[in-house]
Amino acid sequence: MREISQMWREYLNGREVGADDDFFALGGNSxxxxxxxxxxxxxxxxxxxxxxxxxxxxxxRVAGLIEQGRAGT
Incomplete structure (x- = not known):
C-alpha cells in the first residue's frame, strides 16, 4: 500500500498521500x-x-484491488 501512496504522490505533484486520502480531494482528475x-x-x-x-x-482500496487482481479473483 505504501508503494501505491508513493505512486500517487508522483502523479499529484509531490503532495503527501496517506493510505486513506481521497484521490479527488488531493486534486486528482480523470x-x-x-x-x-x-x-x-x-x-x-x-x-x-x-x-x-x-x-x-x-x-x-486501490492496493486491495491490485491484490485481488494478482490473486485472480
Whole structure:
C-alpha cells in the first residue's frame, strides 16, 4: 500500500498521500487517474477499470484491488 501512496504522490505533484486520502480531494482528475491506471497495469500486471479506480478513491482500496487482481479473483 505504501508503494501505491508513493505512486500517487508522483502523479499529484509531490503532495503527501496517506493510505486513506481521497484521490479527488488531493486534486486528482480523470487524466491523472488514467495515468495511474496505466502505471498499475505496467508495474503490477493488473488492469483496473476506470470505474473501479474511481470508486476505490484511496491508495488502501486501490492496493486491495491490485491484490485481488494478482490473486485472480
Amino acid at each position: 487524466l491523472t487517474g488514467i495515468k495511474i491506471i496505466d502505471r498499475v497495469a505496467r508495474d503490477y500486471g493488473v488492469q483496473l477499470s476506470v470505474r473501479d479506480f474511481y470508486l476505490a478513491q484511496t491508495p488502501a
